[in-house]
Amino acid sequence: MAFPAAYKYTKTHEWLNIEGKTGSIGITDHAQKSLGDIVFVELPKVGAELEAGKSFGTVESVKAVSEMFSPVSGTVTAVNSDITATPEKVNADAHGAWMVKITLKDPAEANKLLSAADYEKFVAEEQH
Amino acid sequence: MSSSTEVATPRKTALNRIHREMGAKMVDFNGWDMPVEYPPFGARKSGGLVAEHLAVRNSVGIFDVSHMGDIRLHGPQALAAVQKMTMNDASHLEIGQAQYSALLYPAGTFVDDVIVHRLGERDYLLVINAGTREKDIAWVRQEAKGFDCAVEHLSDDFTQIAIQGPNGWRVLQKLTDADLTKVKFYWLTRGTVCGLPNTLIARTGYTAEDGFEIYVPTDQATSERVWMAVVAAGEEFGLLPCGLGARNTLRLEGALSLYGHEISGTITVLEAGLSRFLKLDKGDFTGRDALLKQQAEGIKRTLVGLENVDRGIPRDGYTVTDLGGASIGNVTSGSPGPFLKKNVALAYVPPKFAALGTEVAVEIRGTMVKCKVVPIPFYKRPKRST
Numbered sequence: 001m002a003f004p005a006a007y008k009y010t011k012t013h014e015w016l017n018i019e020g021k022t023g024s025i026g027i028t029d030h031a032q033k034s035l036g037d038i039v040f041v042e043l044p045k046v047g048a049e050l051e052a053g054k055s056f057g058t059v060e061s062v063k064a065v066s067e068m069f070s071p072v073s074g075t076v077t078a079v080n081s082d083i084t085a086t087p088e089k090v091n092a093d094a095h096g097a098w099m100v101k102i103t104l105k106d107p108a109e110a111n112k113l114l115s116a117a118d119y120e121k122f123v124a125e126e127q128h
Numbered sequence: 129m130s131s132s133t134e135v136a137t138p139r140k141t142a143l144n145r146i147h148r149e150m151g152a153k154m155v156d157f158n159g160w161d162m163p164v165e166y167p168p169f170g171a172r173k174s175g176g177l178v179a180e181h182l183a184v185r186n187s188v189g190i191f192d193v194s195h196m197g198d199i200r201l202h203g204p205q206a207l208a209a210v211q212k213m214t215m216n217d218a219s220h221l222e223i224g225q226a227q228y229s230a231l232l233y234p235a236g237t238f239v240d241d242v243i244v245h246r247l248g249e250r251d252y253l254l255v256i257n258a259g260t261r262e263k264d265i266a267w268v269r270q271e272a273k274g275f276d277c278a279v280e281h282l283s284d285d286f287t288q289i290a291i292q293g294p295n296g297w298r299v300l301q302k303l304t305d306a307d308l309t310k311v312k313f314y315w316l317t318r319g320t321v322c323g324l325p326n327t328l329i330a331r332t333g334y335t336a337e338d339g340f341e342i343y344v345p346t347d348q349a350t351s352e353r354v355w356m357a358v359v360a361a362g363e364e365f366g367l368l369p370c371g372l373g374a375r376n377t378l379r380l381e382g383a384l385s386l387y388g389h390e391i392s393g394t395i396t397v398l399e400a401g402l403s404r405f406l407k408l409d410k411g412d413f414t415g416r417d418a419l420l421k422q423q424a425e426g427i428k429r430t431l432v433g434l435e436n437v438d439r440g441i442p443r444d445g446y447t448v449t450d451l452g453g454a455s456i457g458n459v460t461s462g463s464p465g466p467f468l469k470k471n472v473a474l475a476y477v478p479p480k481f482a483a484l485g486t487e488v489a490v491e492i493r494g495t496m497v498k499c500k501v502v503p504i505p506f507y508k509r510p511k512r513s514t
Contacts, residue, residue: 036165036373037178039464040441060441062177062464063373
């Protein structure tokens with residue numbers, strides 16, 4: 001699975017897709033694979049303030065609970081209720097399954113994130 | 129996303145190479161490098177914990193359970209030794225019959241739970257857990273002292289393969305001359321399996337489903353050959369290789385105890401709700417006195433089944449509270465049940481909270497999630513004619 005080149009990535013396996021002042025956040029295909037069958041997703045409410053590097057929700061597979069950490073800071077403008085209702089969609093299409101959309105507090109924060117190529121390299125190294 | 133790390137140099141079963149070749153995700157389980165699940169890989173179109181779990185409930189799955197241990201007791205006083213060290217009554221076992229039982233400490237708590245197979249006139253096999261192997265063998269040797277009975281540790285002599293699910297017998301029947309329709313649940317037989325004569329075939333398992341466990345030599349070539357033969361024989365039934373993930377959810381739906389969770393060295397048989405396997409009237413045995421005393425005095429905690437009322441997944445170790453928020457116990461095992469399609473948990477609570485329908489809460493990351501007490505097992509397999 002290729003990691004979309006337009007996205008930015010974290011070492012904790014989230015992706016960020018920036019369109020103007022809005023960023024969508026999801027978990028990577030690598031993350032969904034290591035979690036296995038995803039059965040439960042807990043997300044913040046619209047209006048919540050996310051802080052870069054801090055937990056904003058949890059995703060649970062049958063066997064594990066994992067926190068999601070926000071790649072950047074911002075205010076939640078939309079929550080994907082489709083994903084909370086049918087969490088298995090994250091397994092089917094992790095890079096299309098956005099969890100939340102936020103208004104970026106400081107777009108420059110995204111410069112610290114990994115490119116698709118760097119993230120791919122990071123994942124390969126982590127598996128050693 | 130936070131990720132976990134692996135422990136170094138765990139032990140390997142003879143099927144380790146095959147698990148890796150089949151694309152299994154491996155984990156350290158009680159010091160063993162074991163498959164947790166087999167995602168879709170190569171020509172295999174489905175996989176993963178949920179698919180594996182459903183394959184076993186609906187058709188058939190294969191598990192490597194070679195990490196389980198085996199202790200043989202044989203000799204003139206083998207039965208007397210088994211009777212002294214286990215809680216069930218082995219005197220009723222016919223040759224070829226098996227029973228669920230446990231090795232107990234004098235306090236009536238668990239050294240381990242075991243399956244006792246009667247192999248012959250004065251010949252018994254205890255199948256024990258992986259994580260308790262060394263402790264169990266030492267305990268059994270000590271308990272057998274004074275009896276005219278040999279104790280043999282055979283854990284490393286068998287590759288143990290479980291073929292589980294309603295079509296399990298059909299798959300195995302293709303590979304053996306033994307008539308499996310004649311073998312009842314919790315009975316065993318011997319037969320030629322994949323050309324291996326005198327192979328031990330037991331109709332047992334840990335999935336709350338019908339199924340078989342076969343015991344074959346541990347050399348890698350033989351173990352791999354048998355595994356691949358079962359996989360090939362199961363193809364027409366949609367057999368899936370299954371990992372420890374599905375093994376755990378299958379046993380949890382069936383409310384089967386797991387050592388270190390529902391049972392342990394600090395939990396008694398009465399608390400664990402396993403009295404139906406406890407035969408206090410069979411004569412003296414280790415743990416009996418303490419259990420008689422506890423039976424008279426009453427227990428302070430008991431195992432119950434919980435189902436969610438509110439959203440959330442109760443998991444192993446979470447705190448159980450009353451509706452006022454006071455801690456009353458803990459979840460021993462909790463998970464989504466893939467076949468039941470609901471979240472189920474086993475928990476210890478004081479008896480006054482054990483009545484069916486009682487509402488309690490489970491603390492999930494700081495939030496009180498309301499649950500109610502439901503009957504266990506959560507899942508019971510339908511009766512079948514084979």
